[in-house]
Amino acid sequence: MNNKKLVLENGMVFEGEGFGANKEKLAEIVFNTSVVGYQEILSDPSYCGQMVCMTYPLIGNYGLTDEDYESKNVFMSGFIVHEYNDIPSNFRFTRTLGEVMEEAGAVGISGVDTREIVRLIRDNGSMKALICDIDKPYEECMKMIHEYQYPKNQVPTVSTKKVWYSRTPNPQYTVVCVDCGVKLNIIRKLNQAGCNVVVVPYNTTKEEILRYKPDGLFLSNGPGDPENVTPVINLVKEMKGVVPILGICLGHQMIGLAYGAKTYKMKFGHRGGNHPVKNLDTDKVEITSQNHSFAIDIKSLEGTGLRLTHINLLDNEAEGMMDDINGVIAVQYHPESAAGPEDSEYIFNRFMDLMKKGGASNAKKNRY
Numbered sequence: 001m002n003n004k005k006l007v008l009e010n011g012m013v014f015e016g017e018g019f020g021a022n023k024e025k026l027a028e029i030v031f032n033t034s035v036v037g038y039q040e041i042l043s044d045p046s047y048c049g050q051m052v053c054m055t056y057p058l059i060g061n062y063g064l065t066d067e068d069y070e071s072k073n074v075f076m077s078g079f080i081v082h083e084y085n086d087i088p089s090n091f092r093f094t095r096t097l098g099e100v101m102e103e104a105g106a107v108g109i110s111g112v113d114t115r116e117i118v119r120l121i122r123d124n125g126s127m128k129a130l131i132c133d134i135d136k137p138y139e140e141c142m143k144m145i146h147e148y149q150y151p152k153n154q155v156p157t158v159s160t161k162k163v164w165y166s167r168t169p170n171p172q173y174t175v176v177c178v179d180c181g182v183k184l185n186i187i188r189k190l191n192q193a194g195c196n197v198v199v200v201p202y203n204t205t206k207e208e209i210l211r212y213k214p215d216g217l218f219l220s221n222g223p224g225d226p227e228n229v230t231p232v233i234n235l236v237k238e239m240k241g242v243v244p245i246l247g248i249c250l251g252h253q254m255i256g257l258a259y260g261a262k263t264y265k266m267k268f269g270h271r272g273g274n275h276p277v278k279n280l281d282t283d284k285v286e287i288t289s290q291n292h293s294f295a296i297d298i299k300s301l302e303g304t305g306l307r308l309t310h311i312n313l314l315d316n317e318a319e320g321m322m323d324d325i326n327g328v329i330a331v332q333y334h335p336e337s338a339a340g341p342e343d344s345e346y347i348f349n350r351f352m353d354l355m356k357k358g359g360a361s362n363a364k365k366n367r368y
């Protein structure tokens, strides 16, 4: 029975049935084209302040498992789906999507025409949206939407408040991870590659980081506009040349800004599990997983010391950069994600190679 509605900033209304928390939510609406992965999307802190319209028409059918969360907390606002299935069929499942969303305060609406919504976002760009009770007066909804301001900086909300460790049995290196909303699978991949990981709050200083004697620095993914994350941008300026640095997604963008490149907000971003990315060094194409609204302006890379290493074959947008002298690598896509293909895992091995070469303290001597 229809009891909720989705109201878009452009005035359009879609009626449907609620699942998850019985609440009202205002957020930015974006779409994701992944066929699977709703649990990873729900628990990816980069979606803080966003509601996600899934293009795949059946969501919830394999439930949620204890091992597959990308963070302990849910920060995203809600899901817009065609059909929600609350009776999962999967031997690994422990909880249903609706149950976890209800506990986390995330709202869901099902039974809406997600194809039409996605076309609207594709044509008009991502926009503000409200999920609320079906009988809330339309004028009131539009007033709320127009008065709503996107939060300025959500990294402090999602970043860890205290330092924590993720160790591996036979560590070769120690990596300090600056947590701007890190996805746990990145930490798992660093552990698997042979790194002990120290996860620190986003505003940790260079002096504090050096106390952990890192062999490498990792800058995580995270929500919002990279320009707002000044402490991390300044940290990159101070740490480049001290140890090798790897940045993923928001980390990639903050590295670009620290080097003097520019970022811009894309019309509707990239979110999905099958984005083709070309590695310009090898000419190989990787099938990648992505979630971002902002991107590096390729023209602005000139003269910064960063060279473009990867591009998106759908729209030629920047997907990777490198500072060969100081051992700094960055990718816009998610090399840790495995929505099927695992083409991009070599990025972690490249980071290991950089640390093997003696760290960036020797970087000026060793051209990476």
Ligand SMILES: NC(=O)CC[C@H](N)C(=O)O
Residues within 6 Å of the ligand: 046, 220, 221, 222, 223, 224, 225, 226, 248, 249, 250, 251, 291, 292, 293, 294, 295
């Ligand atoms: N996944 C991410 O790290 C996203 C980065 C940034 N918030 C963007 O939307 O572009």
